[in-house]
Amino acid sequence: MQGVAIYPGSFDPITLGHVDIIERGLKVFDHIIVAIAVNTSKVAAFSDVDRLHMIEESFAHDRRVSVVSFQGLLVDFARQQEAVAVLRGLRAASDFEYEFQMAAMNRRLNPDLETVFMTSRSTHTFISSTLIREVSAMRGDVSEFVPEVVLKYIAKRYA
Numbered sequence: 167m168q169g170v171a172i173y174p175g176s177f178d179p180i181t182l183g184h185v186d187i188i189e190r191g192l193k194v195f196d197h198i199i200v201a202i203a204v205n206t207s208k209v210a211a212f213s214d215v216d217r218l219h220m221i222e223e224s225f226a227h228d229r230r231v232s233v234v235s236f237q238g239l240l241v242d243f244a245r246q247q248e249a250v251a252v253l254r255g256l257r258a259a260s261d262f263e264y265e266f267q268m269a270a271m272n273r274r275l276n277p278d279l280e281t282v283f284m285t286s287r288s289t290h291t292f293i294s295s296t297l298i299r300e301v302s303a304m305r306g307d308v309s310e311f312v313p314e315v316v317l318k319y320i321a322k323r324y325a
């Protein structure tokens with residue numbers, strides 16, 4: 167597939183699981199816009215600006231990746247960006263129900279926008295931002311699971 171895909175999420179913080187989906191997504195799409203949802207019902211542990219900087223620093227070497235924050239509906243943002251697809255990762259069957267519902271709702275809201283799923287690498291299936299936050303808050307070592315640039319943000323947040 168050619169064109170731009172949106173990879174939306176909370177990225178609170180970005181993990182190596184996310185990085186893997188973006189890198190593999192670039193084999194399919196020309197450009198990926200990593201879109202950080204702000205002002206959702208979720209209260210983020212990291213500020214909007216820090217979440218943006220963590221992803222920008224992780225992909226500073228790759229011009230095919232851009233990072234933006236968005237508010238409001240994903241389908242509206244995707245239309246503004248002229249994206250051909252939304253990219254999402256699936257780690258396990260437990261992700262499926264929620265992802266299926268979101269994809270179905272987004273398709274109702276914009277029938278032209280496809281959702282493309284990539285299954286995560288087996289070595290990444292257990293990595294989640296939620297667990298990264300929990301382990302970090304209890305001073306555990308998460309260096310295996312997040313991009314190196316993220317570690318300084320974690321150190322600052324959980325100092």
Ligand code: PNS
Pocket residue numbers: 174175176177203206238239240241267268269271272
């Ligand atoms: O990383 P997450 O928290 O699983 O990402 C969820 C996200 C941001 C993709 C989803 O909540 C979203 O698309 N939010 C934007 C608002 C929206 O369009 N909601 C309707 C989704 S059907």
